[in-house]
Amino acid sequence: MRRTLRRSTVPDAGPGTLGPARIDARTKALTKRLRPGDVAVIDHVDIDRVAADALVAARPSAVLNAARSISGRYPNLGPEILVEADIVLVDDLGPAVMAIPDGSVVRLDDDGSILVGDHLVAQGDRQTAESIRGSLELARANLSVEIESFAANTMDYLRRERDLLLDGVGVPDIKTVIEGRQVLIVVRGYHYREDLATLRPYITEYRPVLIGVDGGADAIIDAGWKPDMIVGDMDSVSDRALSSGAEIVVHAYRDGKAPGRERVEELGVEPVVFPATGTSEDIAMLLADDKGAEVIVAVGTHATLVEFLDKGRAGMASTFLTRLRVGGKLVDAKGVSRLYRHRISNLQLWLLSLAGLLAVVAALWSTAAGQTFFGLVGAQIDDLTSWVGALFGGS
Secondary structure: OOOOOOOEEOOOOOOOEEEEEEEOOOHHHHOOOOOOOOEEEEOOOOOOHHHHHHHHHHOOOEEEEOOOOOOOOOOOOHHHHHHHOOOEEEEOOOHHHHHOOOOOEEEEOOOOEEEEOOEEEEEOEEOOHHHHHHHHHHHHHOHHHHHHHHHHHHHHHHHHOHHHHHHOOOOOOOOOOOOOOEEEEEEOOOOHHHHHHHOHHHHHHHOOEEEEEOOHHHHHHHOOOOOOEEEEOOOOOOHHHHOOOOEEEEEEOOOOOOOOHHHHHHOOOOOEEEEOOOOHHHHHHHHHHHOOOOEEEEEOOOOOHHHHHHOOOOOHHHHHHHHHHOOOOEEEHHHHHHHHOOOOOHHHHHHHHHHHHHHHHHHHHOOHHHHHHHHHHHHHHHHHHHHHHHHHHHO
16 A cells, blocks of 8 residues: 655665666656666556566666556566566555656665655555565456456457458558568567577578567667568667668557657658557558468567556557457467477487488498598508608607
């Protein structure tokens, strides 16, 4: 339960976690400027897995959340990931913690007290593995309510986007040739780095069309490739990616407003605008399907009900329906990696090569020409041995 505290002086609060505070209500924006040892200050209800993974990668000493990291709506995955990574998590600190000046050195005590200097700013609930397990058990009891809400959102999306979802009405024309090719769509989501690394042989051999969804374009570049297309609202993709020469498809609202368009045009790139209600992940799949993709391989996208709910917004119902629409072509990256990986180990290859070499030697030995060849080789070896012996014997 949140406790509202007046600003006061604490004479001797004792030692605790120290670090410079970095504040941003948007966790995705904050992780871009976090440094190891910083204290991340966020306002994020139901921390999802993607946000937690990004925080863990930035290695802050602590995460201070103005909101509740587990609200109880559903069993979200983020808090457990943070605690398992030995990152201190303090919950339900209230709006006062967001008013800490960015860069101020904060102290976090074991009882959840947050201090700047000697001033008590806020106090919250310090999470442990045990407290998180208890909260998740309660959240699972409420899961049926969330599923009902998810189903209602799904039907609402189907009514509003029926023409796009069923008939492809509204899909814009693009320059990138997709017809008859395989398409790899990269979302900076669950295990995207591992999936891309596993798919390296597949990408090298099949050369699919590479589509990055917002920050997924940077993931493609970081892995050593160049995206053919970037789809999204352009809020988490770098200028480097936008200037890479990829075709840009800006995800716009249904009324045509596209907040990311201005940023792209300022870089001297003329984008394609795709108005749609769903997520950028959805329109990338619908675009690939409508333009004749043979296979759509998904990296970092959402595949299970818990992952849809973990995204924390009603719009994820569109992703569920989109997956049903393109399901005949869609292959999850983990499935591709398991199918494509080599079934023969390196040791087996060496043994096979050795067996082949011995077979060749045996075949040559059985012929007169082969015996003559081996005799000449033996004579050359004897000469070399004698020369080496004489060289070292003479010295």
